[in-house]
Amino acid sequence: MIAQRIPGQRAIIDRRALAGTIAEHVEADGAAKARPAIVTALRDALEKGREELTRRLEEKPSAGHEITAGYAFLIDQLVRTIHDHVVADVYPSANRSSGERLTIVAVGGYGRAEMAPHSDVDIAFLTPTRNTPWCEQVIEAMLYYLWDLALKVGHSSRSIDDMVRMARGDLSIRTALLEGRYVWGDEALYDEASQRFADDVVKGTERQFVAEKLEERNARHKRMGDSRYVVEPNVKDGKGGLRDLQTLYWIGKYIHKVRTAAELVDVGLFTTNEYRSFRRAEGFMLAVRCHLHTITGRAEDRLTFDLQRQVASRMNFADRPGKSAVERFMQFYFLQAKRVGSLTGVFLAHIDEQFAKSRTRKGLLASFRPKPRMLKGYRVFGGSIAAPGDDWFRQDPVRLIEIFQLAEANGLEVHPETMRQAARDAGYIKHEVRDDPRANALFLELLTGRNDPETVLRWMNEAEVFGRFVPDFGRVNAQMQFDMYHHYTVDEHTIRAIGLLSRIEKGLLDDDHPRATHLIHEVASRRCAYVAALLHDIAKGRGGDHSILGAEVAEELCPRFGLDDSETALVAWLVRQHLLMSRIAFKRDLTDPKTIEDFVTEVQSLERLRHLAILTAIDIRAVGPGTWNSWKGQLLGELYDAAEERLRLGHMKHGREQRVAAKKAAVSELLGDKKGFLRLYGDRFDDAYWIAEPEDIIAINIVHYTAAHEVKDNLSIHCEVDRARGATLVTVIAADHPGLFYRIAGGIHLAGANIIDARIHTTRTGWAVDNFIVQDIHGRPFSEPDQLQRIKRSIGDALANRIELVPQLAKRPLPHSRAKAFDVRPIVTFDNQASGRFTVIEVNARDRAALLNRLARALFECSLVVQSAHITHYGERAADTFYVTDLTGGKVTAPGKLKAIEEALLEAASDERQAELEGA
Structure with missing residues (x-):
């Protein structure tokens, strides 16, 4: 019962006192005439309960589980009170038949006892057979009372047979009933319905349910932006949000018949520490959702910019040097979302393994089990690489880098159990590992990998190995930038930039980035391009110019990674000036010779120019969808061409008169049979016009x-x-x-x-x-x-x-x-x-x-x-x-x-x- 989790229940609602008030009104005026007074009493109880829970949320702004359970308890008590009044006073029946039985089941979020202030009240009314007139009257009367309280009620009224039939054919109904919780009414009927659901709906459909829930989850992620690091996340439906945690619970409950999330530990799907992480993330996100509903006065689940400040303030986040309260709050949010992602990966892999073990093999090869091959001491099996033992990383923490490098180089996934070990043992990465030449060589190989460095670096980040090995990257982990320009957190933006660079190098983005696709194969050091992509935003959130501070970080890290002095100098310059090219291209007149001269004075070499053009393109595109467009590409291209000409020749190709003459000749060619217009009117435009316009x-x-x-x-x-x-x-x-x-x-x-x-x-x-x-x-x-x-x-x-x-x-x-x-x-x-x-x-x-x-x-x-x-x-x-x-x-x-x-x-x-x- 949820009541056991809620302190001070009568301060929320006193059902006995409320029932007594209703009884007094009925005794004085009769059930029909007393109805307005009864509605008023119910409404007062609801409002006082909400006020009490709002007060508790202000006192304990992170108590998500307690507050959401409190709202479910409040609704429970109202539903019970209304039921008892309707059955006793409105439609009393002394000798009900076996068919005149009714049980009330909370489903969905209400069934989980996770209700935010403006959540829907999802109720299933179950009867033994098709509704009798008495059951229909009671249900209708109860619904009218709930509607009079302005509650948003999602309800169904079905016989047990109907419930079974509809649950078999509809995933959403099956999921809602999976979370069914007895509220009131005929308890024996509820037990019968629960058994029928388990026997006639769940049994034998476990694989189908998991497949459908994962497909549903993937579609939801795609709809919500397919990243847990979007800067205006949906707390309920977004990637890494509450719905993902609920999906884990649904799958565990469907397969292993667990009744609470804690039982996921007992069936081996979570370790005790992972379950604690589950509860922490869930509690925090439930609290955030409650604050959103309270602030807006409606069922608002999107953590928009205008609400982020308010929620951060309500949850007592404060400003710190270099980082505002809202940025600290959102960083904590994204760390929870990241943890949800890690838990999801481990959980689903366990489910997959359990299914694999339960599969029966038939025929001549029934007894055949392929042996794993060994790769530098690791087990490789079924496209995954795994540590050979539980103490593998503790024996040599450099292996925490090695396994990810091997995964990238060989196109393998890291086995979920090994991901779990890596996350557990990431703390063994200390100074001696960070300074180890072999570890740094492996990391650089991974960063500049030819297959898919983006995905593997993201795994490395999920396991918290990335931030341990490169602490400066750990500082920007899950860090948002509180503006409407950046779509992702700093770490996600950086990893996406590295992925874009890899795709450009493979020629996969030639249509959008033809220049960068060409230049990446002309640079003297491709690893400078990748290290610059990694470090360009490394110093965000430190309270100063992140470009200057980042260059200082680059000067420290590049030698550690194994770059020589000239490469280190180039990367440091690129980090310091990574905004230069976009600033000049988008804010300055590119036809003004002084613009080009000043830009070239700063760039100084063709190698710098090539690298800067590549870094600028991936930095802009990695900001978010739609940020890169052909107009920006055009401006950057014009600046590049003008600067390249100046650097290659050592001077501008033409003086003013020659440039105007060349422009007129080119225009004449474009005009074709209309070139006579140029002879008639061309002299009316001065030299400034001819130089300025394409x-x-x-x-x-x-x-x-x-x-x-x-x-x-x-x-x-x-x-x-x-x-x-x-x-x-x-x-x-x-x-x-x-x-x-x-x-x-x-x-x-x-x-x-x-x-x-x-x-x-x-x-x-x-x-x-x-x-x-x-x-x-x-x-x-x-x-x-x-x-x-x-x-x-x-x-x-x-x-x-x-x-x-x-x-x-x-x-x-x-x-x-x-x-x-x-x-x-x-x-x-x-x-x-x-x-x-x-x-x-x-x-x-x-x-x-x-x-x-x-x-x-x-x-x-x-x-x-x-x-x-x-x-x-x-x-x-x-x-x-x-x-x-x-x-x-x-x-x-x-x-x-x-x-x-x-x-x-x-x-x-x-x-x-x-x-x-x-x-x-």
Whole structure:
């Protein structure tokens, strides 16, 4: 009985007192007239019980088992009270027949006595035969009382025969009944139903049940992201969550008929320590789920960013140097999820072995048992590698590294019992093992393995061997990054990056990463690429610049791994500068020679450039699904090509005049039979335009400009899907006037598009030719005809003042609905060294509706001319970079002017300004 686990039961609900109150109402007014008063008494008891359990959760915020059992106890007592009242007062029957019997069974989470505050109440009403009128009346009356209490009731009403028949054909019904728990009513009937379920449903279907539950689990994982390290996990259904623990219990109960999770130890599926881990993980996750329900007032199981802070606070996690309370809470959560994964692997392997032993073999080979082969002292059997004895790792802890290296090199799985031993003995990895040259050589072989280093490193991490051997990696184990950009914990991100590098080297990602696929075979040291992938985020969460701190870690670890001095220097540089290439490519004007010159000055060698290009690609892609796209690939490719040319030749291939002439020749080729347009109008565009724009976009602009000029169109808007860039080109040709840029940007935002790049030009005859690269909110091109038409119409309305931009833009939904969960303080920086001609202004702020429009308007009001804009998003953060001049075409250098610009941009980007606009 669950009541035995719950202290202070009467403080939750006093069933005797409640029954007495109901009896008084019935005696005074009769059952029918007393019903409203009875409902009120039941509701009061429910609310007081909930208040008491909420108070207990605040006092003991990690007491998941006690609180969830308390909610089940509360519902039990209400159900019993309602049953007794209905049977005694509403439908009394002095001489019931054998068919007029009823038992009430709690099923599902209610049956497990694991109820969060807003969990469904799943009840099965069982009768001996098809419902008699009396049974139907009692069930209906009970349900009406439960509905009046606003409980979400999932119910079924079946005879025992119906129960058996339906359970045989439906996995979900079978699983729910598997957790059936007697609540009230005819106990003998419950015992009969339990026996029939065991004999007629379970018996002989054990293998089928396990196969179906695992298939169901895999489908659920795929639906939820297929990683236990997604940064907004579903506590109930996500990988490593409560449902995975419940699946273990269901399988154990189905096969071994255990009644509690503790009995999984008795049947040999868990060790005592593993069971304690099971209970710890389960208790913590149940507590988290209770907090989620309490905070939201509903059945919320997803640990979203906006809730993570609140749950962390309620569970008494505090800030520590370099790591916030929410990051510490989530790290603890992911450590529990990781443990669930380890337990699942061991558990299922035991089940598989038990099934294998029970299989009967027939025919001539019935007595044949293949012998395991030996591999360096290990047993290899059935595709698995296993330690030959229980003290194998204790005798020589270097073997804890060796077994994983052998598994990767030979395409083997590590036997689950050996995984269990490795996890148990991981503590034997101490300084002497970490400094052992053989151990480090084995680790480097594993890291750079040719088969599947990602999977084996993940096993190594699950067994806690990885973090013991590389303690710096252990520090980022299960560590989340509290932002909307990173989808995975740091360790999972790192292991995925290594896996991506391995797949690129095999040529499996050539379509998405042709450059990296080519470069990985040109680098002088492939192991530098793998070690850099391992160490690039190794110092996150230490309270400083993780790139600089990580380079220091690399300088210590690389010699230990066996890298020579030049390799160590290269890896340390790559870790220190692993964000350099993406920062330049996404935030700077790649047509500005100064951008390339500064980048090359830092890179210095082709070997560094090749490695940096590879590391940048895998780092971005390993962030999460959809983070890498062809537009980012295009920008990184442009930067690589320009830097490679500069490094290879020692100088820029052409001066300004030669570059313009070469560009015009290339455009002429692209125009084909329309090259006459270039002779007519090409001279109207100055050299800055020819240097800034790619040949293909210039060709489109020339044709568009010609058409607009010939029809004397004062406003011409052209939209063209650019598949190569993964975006849509929007070109606006109009008579130039102040404020044109921010109005066009506003119109594009109103159409639902995101601007990711913009170049603003004015011809020698005073016409603006502005090119915008846009995508939808999912990072894909705007491609449907109605979408393109909407952009044209919206820009036209904005430029003609047919709409009020500011209030309309303020009404648009945020790009990320949960962005307000993050504290992003806007920052404005100025750089007068990054460009020879322009002042570069970078604004980092919380992403919000039409941020670019507001910043562009602020720049216009500060009398600045925007020449180009480069827009980057990192989840909830936006980084908008502007190349500007003053009205005379010069850089902005006066301190007072810079201060005024900064204040205007900070106001435009502030939360207060957003609130004012929304209020308007």
